[in-house]
Amino acid sequence: MKKVIMGNHALSYGAMLSRAQVIAAYPITPQTQVVELLSEMCADGTLNAKFIKVESEHSAMAACLGASLAGARTFTATSAQGLALMHEMLHWASGGRMPVVMGNINRAMAPGWSIWADQNDSLSERDTGWIQFYCSSNQEVLDTVIQAFKVSEKLMIPSMIILDAFALSHTYEVVEIPEQARVDQFLPPFNPPWRLTPADPHAFGGLTSPDHYMELRYKLQKDMEKVPALVEETGKEYEKLFGRYLGQVEEYLCADAELVFVTSGTAGYTARVAVDELRQKGIKAGNLRIKLFRPFPFEKVRAILSRVPKVAVLDRNISYGHHGIFYQEVKSALYGQPSSPLVFGFIAGLGGRDITRDSFQEIAEYTLSKNRAEEEIVWIGVKK
Amino acid sequence: MSKERKMTLTIPREEYMSPGHLACQGCGASLAMRLALKGLGQKTIVCIPACCWAVIDGPFPHSSLDIPIYHCAFETAASSASGVRAGLDMVGDTETTVLAWAGDGGTFDIGLQALSGAAERNDDIIYTCYDNEAYMNTGIQRSSATPIGAWTTTTPVKHYKKERKKDIIGIMAAHGIPYIATASVAYPEDMVKKFKKAREIKGTRFIHVFAPCPAGWKSRPEDTVKLARLAVQTGYFPLYEIEDGEKWTLNLKVKERKPIAEYLKLQGRFRHLKEEEIALIQQEVDARWARILKHCGL
Amino acid sequence: MSKKKEAKKIVFESEKEMPAVPMSLGSMLYNKTGAWRNIKPVIDLSRCIKCGICWKFCPDASIDIVDDWPQINYVYCKGCGLCAEECPQKCIAMVEEEK
Ligand SMILES: Cc1ncc(C[n+]2csc(CCOP(=O)(O)OP(=O)(O)O)c2C)c(N)n1
Ligand code: SF4
Ligand code: SF4
Ligand code: SF4
Numbered sequence: 194m195k196k197v198i199m200g201n202h203a204l205s206y207g208a209m210l211s212r213a214q215v216i217a218a219y220p221i222t223p224q225t226q227v228v229e230l231l232s233e234m235c236a237d238g239t240l241n242a243k244f245i246k247v248e249s250e251h252s253a254m255a256a257c258l259g260a261s262l263a264g265a266r267t268f269t270a271t272s273a274q275g276l277a278l279m280h281e282m283l284h285w286a287s288g289g290r291m292p293v294v295m296g297n298i299n300r301a302m303a304p305g306w307s308i309w310a311d312q313n314d315s316l317s318e319r320d321t322g323w324i325q326f327y328c329s330s331n332q333e334v335l336d337t338v339i340q341a342f343k344v345s346e347k348l349m350i351p352s353m354i355i356l357d358a359f360a361l362s363h364t365y366e367v368v369e370i371p372e373q374a375r376v377d378q379f380l381p382p383f384n385p386p387w388r389l390t391p392a393d394p395h396a397f398g399g400l401t402s403p404d405h406y407m408e409l410r411y412k413l414q415k416d417m418e419k420v421p422a423l424v425e426e427t428g429k430e431y432e433k434l435f436g437r438y439l440g441q442v443e444e445y446l447c448a449d450a451e452l453v454f455v456t457s458g459t460a461g462y463t464a465r466v467a468v469d470e471l472r473q474k475g476i477k478a479g480n481l482r483i484k485l486f487r488p489f490p491f492e493k494v495r496a497i498l499s500r501v502p503k504v505a506v507l508d509r510n511i512s513y514g515h516h517g518i519f520y521q522e523v524k525s526a527l528y529g530q531p532s533s534p535l536v537f538g539f540i541a542g543l544g545g546r547d548i549t550r551d552s553f554q555e556i557a558e559y560t561l562s563k564n565r566a567e568e569e570i571v572w573i574g575v576k577k
Numbered sequence: 578m579s580k581e582r583k584m585t586l587t588i589p590r591e592e593y594m595s596p597g598h599l600a601c602q603g604c605g606a607s608l609a610m611r612l613a614l615k616g617l618g619q620k621t622i623v624c625i626p627a628c629c630w631a632v633i634d635g636p637f638p639h640s641s642l643d644i645p646i647y648h649c650a651f652e653t654a655a656s657s658a659s660g661v662r663a664g665l666d667m668v669g670d671t672e673t674t675v676l677a678w679a680g681d682g683g684t685f686d687i688g689l690q691a692l693s694g695a696a697e698r699n700d701d702i703i704y705t706c707y708d709n710e711a712y713m714n715t716g717i718q719r720s721s722a723t724p725i726g727a728w729t730t731t732t733p734v735k736h737y738k739k740e741r742k743k744d745i746i747g748i749m750a751a752h753g754i755p756y757i758a759t760a761s762v763a764y765p766e767d768m769v770k771k772f773k774k775a776r777e778i779k780g781t782r783f784i785h786v787f788a789p790c791p792a793g794w795k796s797r798p799e800d801t802v803k804l805a806r807l808a809v810q811t812g813y814f815p816l817y818e819i820e821d822g823e824k825w826t827l828n829l830k831v832k833e834r835k836p837i838a839e840y841l842k843l844q845g846r847f848r849h850l851k852e853e854e855i856a857l858i859q860q861e862v863d864a865r866w867a868r869i870l871k872h873c874g875l
Numbered sequence: 876m877s878k879k880k881e882a883k884k885i886v887f888e889s890e891k892e893m894p895a896v897p898m899s900l901g902s903m904l905y906n907k908t909g910a911w912r913n914i915k916p917v918i919d920l921s922r923c924i925k926c927g928i929c930w931k932f933c934p935d936a937s938i939d940i941v942d943d944w945p946q947i948n949y950v951y952c953k954g955c956g957l958c959a960e961e962c963p964q965k966c967i968a969m970v971e972e973e974k
């Protein structure tokens with residue numbers, strides 16, 4: 194069935210089709226429609242789930258974790274300040290190996306108050322041990338929710354599905370809503386290897402001495418390393434059933450490119466349009482949209498970018514005192530490779546400033562005119 | 578004595594807490610858990626936030642309880658328990674009791690918001706605060722449950738605690754939850770009875786357990802029960818219940834209340850108090866006692 | 876109840892033997908807290924009235940009921956003295972531990 198829905202509702206439909214059993218969430222702009230629709234679905238019986246209407250995001254994640262450890266499939270969604278408030282519990286989720294799936298609407302961190310797109314909220318949670326997927330269309334959001342549950346539950350690692358504020362969260366697009374029976378076929382009920390039950394009592398998360406802590410973290414990392422292959426495998430299985438494939442990255446005309454943009458989120462969509470325009474002008478541009486950011490898709494990124502002379506990384510975020518975060522990550526992935534391109538870092542679109550096709554024209558002109566990266570950060574659109 | 582005579586057992590014989598745990602000698606908090614579980618039985622899941630009990634239970638991969646434990650974040654005893662309850666319901670286990678077991682710091686201070694949220698939603702959990710009147714896990718710092726006059730490492734003798742203990746029962750009563758009780762490790766029969774009763778009630782239940790801490794109170798380990806008993810007999814920690822936020826019942830009518838000085842003098846944390854200060858504390862205790870009697874219609 | 880009631884400490888030789896989460900796999904019974912004791916309770920059973928009070932109050936669940944008599948479990952008893960203090964018969968003596 195095709196439906197015209199907003200990005201936020203794509204999250205809700207994804208959770209519904211995945212048969213989330215417990216939802217605990219707290220409203221924040223621009224996430225509210227996610228939980229509003231889920232509340233309705235729970236109320237009218239479309240979704241058989243308990244919705245815990247908590248008093249904060251910290252409690253939202255805490256309640257999700259309790260439910261997950263009790264053996265229920267759990268979902269939540271938040272944004273910016275709410276995600277930051279959850280921070281402690283994000284570590285709890287991964288360290289406790291609780292495969293919660295969460296939508297996060299990328300919104301700028303206050304102060305000053307801003308409700309507009311910016312990736313610093315989710316990227317601040319980069320090292321919490323969550324799988325992170327950055328989406329660029331509503332269809333991708335819905336499909337990713339369903340696949341994320343599968344990947345997360347297989348490895349017992351939580352997943353975050355990330356979409357830009359307004360540019361995606363509030364944008365209406367045609368979305369193919371899969372049939373429930375086929376989703377059930379793809380995603381069996383959650384059956385964790387351990388759970389809280391008096392029938393088999395265990396204490397979870399107790400005092401862990403230096404004798405053991407490191408091994409537990411080693412295991413988490415080893416399982417994280419399995420994610421890229423599992424995303425590919427799960428993607429293929431999904432494609433067989435639904436005809437749409439989602440991988441770790443989306444490659445657009447990179448093979449013969451002299452310049453490749455590295456993008457994420459909705460900027461990735463704009464970049465494709467810009468690539469077409471540049472190609473009409475005779476400039477061989479390409480776009481590599483990073484979808485899976487954690488774990489980082491090293492192999493894909495290396496394979497694609499090592500053939501390219503110049504790479505321009507666009508960041509809608511900044512690590513103050515360092516550079517754009519995707520820029521850091523791409524450079525670190527390419528470091529020490531036998532052949533590596535010239536990599537340029539651009540920061541644009543903070544706090545909801547538009548990233549337009551012109552932004553990419555500017556980036557392309559700059560990149561093509563330089564023989565080395567003279568500045569670590571090139572700011573796009575700052576009123577200097 | 579007669580060999581034929583049976584051992585008198587006034588509380589269930591089953592043990593759900595094993596010896597070998599890590600509590601200090603004479604720890605009121607460990608006795609509290611032992612008694613509470615006798616009331617609740619094995620079909621219980623407990624959420625324990627950061628507090629002494631996070632340590633008492635023992636290190637991974639060991640535990641001293643025969644029931645499942647979720648060691649959760651400091652401020653999340655209530656929210657974690659709400660989640661566990663919802664999760665169990667969704668996987669078809671509606672029988673198991675979900676218990677949140679937090680210290681006074683985790684209840685009166687950092688976890689109060691989550692507790693209020695759970696109580697407002699009337700989530701089906703038993704929330705127990707074992708009250709040792711300070712942050713003991715981190716080395717005896719004041720909490721809002723620390724009584725007026727007490728020494729702690731953050732309220733040194735020169736500047737002992739000047740503020741009153743927060744009225745947590747008043748706060749919980751204002752939420753109108755179905756069941757609230759105070760309990761004391763010195764009255765195991767009353768305590769076990771309350772946990773049994775709580776188990777049969779639906780909704781948010783709150784039990785405030787008085788649990789002396791020899792390490793933090795600078796008291797003798799053998800005095801733990803004596804102190805808990807004196808707290809009741811002086812009227813410092815009366816035993817009572819509140820049903821549906823309205824029906825107050827005094828469970829132990831103390832005819833002749835003992836002077837608070839008897840209770841204070843057994844504890845190093847009050848050693849610095851002068852007579853006038855003790856008199857002020859006595860006034861406080863009297864006023865609170867009178868308020869509770871009034872609520873109970875006595 | 877499936878929590879192993881064994882008194883053996885679980886030791887992991889390698890990460891492969893460990894679960895992915897920090898979860899308990901055995902009880903604390905391996906931890907023989909009797910070693911913490913400086914003074915030990917000794918019951919004079921001839922004066923014991925079997926009131927069960929010592930058993931009821933032990934914070935370490937270290938008083939067993941054996942053949943209907945209270946019996947201190949010295950493997951775990953931490954020597955807090957609570958039982959002796961509460962015994963209405965005063966028939967539990969706290970005596971110096973020979974070390
Ligand atoms: C968010 C957070 N802040 C601080 C701490 C440190 N901390 C651990 S336990 C504790 C005090 C606990 O006091 P209480 O709840 O009274 O339990 P008790 O230790 O007295 O049994 C503190 C401050 C923590 N674990 N988490
Ligand atoms: S510090 Fe107090 S509450 Fe904590 S284990 Fe020791 S005696 Fe018990
Ligand atoms: S001395 Fe303390 S630990 Fe030992 S048996 Fe008596 S009450 Fe229990
Ligand atoms: S408290 Fe004393 S009299 Fe009562 S059972 Fe124990 S030893 Fe016997």
Ligand SMILES: [Mg+2]
Nearest residue numbers: 680681711712
């Ligand atoms: Mg405390």
